[in-house]
Amino acid sequence: MTIGVLALQGAFLEHEAMLRRLGAQTMQVRKPAHLAGLDGLIMPGGESTTMGLLAEQWGLVAPLKAWVRSGRPTWGTCAGMILLSNRAVGQKVGGQPLIGGLDVTVNRNYFGRQRDSFETLLTASVLGEPPIRAVFIRAPAIVETGPGVTVLASLPGYDKEVIVAVRQGNLLATAFHPELTDDLRWHQYFLTFLQHTDDQGHRASAMV
Ligand code: GLN
DSSP: OEEEEEOSSSSHHHHHHHHHHTTOEEEEEOSGGGGTTOSEEEEOSSOHHHHHHHHHHTTOHHHHHHHHHTTOOEEEETHHHHHHEEEEESOOTTOOOOOOOEEEEEETTTTOSGGGOEEEEEOOGGGOSSOEEEEESSOOEEEEEOTTOEEEEEETTSSSOEEEEEEETTEEEESSOGGGSSOOHHHHHHHHHHHTBOTTOOBOTTOO
């Protein structure tokens, strides 16, 4: 199985290293042709405006939209989660290109600026025990979810629920950076999506 990692900018090498440790092959995606034959795709963290503009320059926006719409397994981490979202607030003036597909609203810099970056332990029942370390770097959060979206993890200790990991069919989104830890469980979880996807990328109906 081969997982593409969008390699325009950001933490794509770290994702590739994690995937290889799990026995998957990886492919750096910079052009539309690189999407052919992939079993899944990760959009990494970095800077979503820059990534969106580079995707426009490389003619990747429409192919990425088609990829996500086809129902194939796709995971966005941090800036990648912003790109995967249907709606973003706190965007640069004039907006930014989004790929969309995930029926959520994200707040781009929910936790503030670079110096407000932090690490914490998260509980996610899909990963089991123990709680997992999560690195938040100028991180977004999900402020609204549509009906088909399942919340996988929220941050404890806030007045209202701060959603930081969700799933919608074959789409996974995390506001933090699992590729910057040593824990393979999020990547392992994402690879389980592949086992339930047929050649056309359709999810077996029995899946969550
Ligand atoms: N908040 C950043 C953005 O808007 C994302 C930061 C990250 O990916 N670490 O792109």
